[in-house]
Amino acid sequence: MQISEVARRTGVTTKALRYYEGLGLLEPRRLSNGYRDYDEGHLRLVAEIRDLAATGIAIRDAMPFVDCIAQGHEHGDDCVSSLVAYRDNIAEIDRAIGVLQERRARLIDRLEKSASRTFTKEKTMTDHTRLPDNLPVPTDDGAAAHLPGVVLPELSLPTSDGRRVQLSQLDVGRTVIYLYPLTGRPDADLPDGWDSIPGARGCTSEACDFRDHYDDLHAEGVTAVWGLSSQDTAYQAEVVDRLRLPFAMISDENFELERALGLPTFSADGQPRLYRRLTLVVRDGSIEHVFYPIFPPNTHAQQVLDWLRANPAK
Structure with missing residues (x-):
């Protein structure tokens, strides 16, 4: 054959x-x-x-x-x-875990020392890469049930790398767009009560998971990965640089995509409207699959990868 x-x-x-x-x-x-x-x-x-x-x-x-x-x-x-x-692979994983744990401890120490030079440190800085225990689990309220099969609208939105992306003209094949509320920064507090809102916490860990599975997603036929939030491009660019993300973010400050597709949003302290966390698998301009709700976010990229392997493009 x-x-x-x-x-x-x-x-x-x-x-x-x-x-x-x-x-x-x-x-x-x-x-x-x-x-x-x-x-x-x-x-x-x-x-x-x-x-x-x-x-x-x-x-x-x-x-x-x-x-x-x-x-x-x-x-x-x-x-x-x-x-x-x-056995060799298991041993390599054990070595990598040890190296990463040591590297992580050193980076956290340097990060806190560096950040403390520019602002008054009143409390231990939040580690946004780690999820707290006992986070509330979001439930499916049906707010995304209408999305599969919908064609992406004629929208041009700015990206964190200074370009614009036309959503109706994405690359041929499958594109993954994951929507998230907002990404925390080590030198800034999250909104009050953030951890008590189901599905809110975990944007940084979700981005890192897509970063770590980026090559695997491409191997399964994904032509592009995008993050999308209502934060401005400058804020997003800092996150892309700090987390070493191999993909750019899409900024939708005016919630144009929300109005076009009827996407779910929520409010938090000081944030009147934010996108709820969901992921779109777009194929040739149409929404092929939707992940909603998403939990836990720190392993969501693996969930997307598992779905792609179980549903190969024909």
Whole structure:
């Protein structure tokens, strides 16, 4: 079968299949005309690679499992070399956790020392990357039930990198737009009672989760990721820079998208109107899927990724 047929049956892009081939994971036969010729065995290998990727094993580390299947074993982890790969990945995760914990502690210490030079520190600074325990869980009030199938409106909105995005002319394919209320800053307090509002807390951790899964989302066919809020572009640009986000934010200060689509909003202390947290999967200009309500926000990007893998674009 040709590469397009493999892509259709496995939900993997042709670009990804060529990448697998470049790593030596797939070795399709070449026809006299130069075309690749795949068989059912290649479909099994692609499924194994995707299953491994879902557990966090990098595609480049899938060779022991592919070799195990090629040797005639039923499962890719029936071989000793595969078990070694599992242990190596677990050990690498343990090392990374240790390094990240140490790095995080140092950064928090430096952040607090730096921020204290420019303002009077009256209390311990809020760590917006960590969610408090016992946050109230939002319930589905049906405010987004009408959105699937809706075409995005003719709206041009400014972005944090100084451009404008025309929502009705997004890139062909799937685009992820996650709407959030507001992102906190280490040197500024959140609105009073923020943690008691279901679904309000967690914008920073949600952005970090989309950052950490950015490459995975692209591997599943997402052409672009955008965050969208009613904050101005300067505020958003600071967040993008501070969190090292690989994508830009869309600013909708006048709630134009809310009026066009009937999106849910809420109010908080000092904030008469804010967007409720929801995520749109847009495909070729229309809303294909909506995530609402969202909880917990710090693992939401993984939830989007799981949905994409379960619903591959055809």
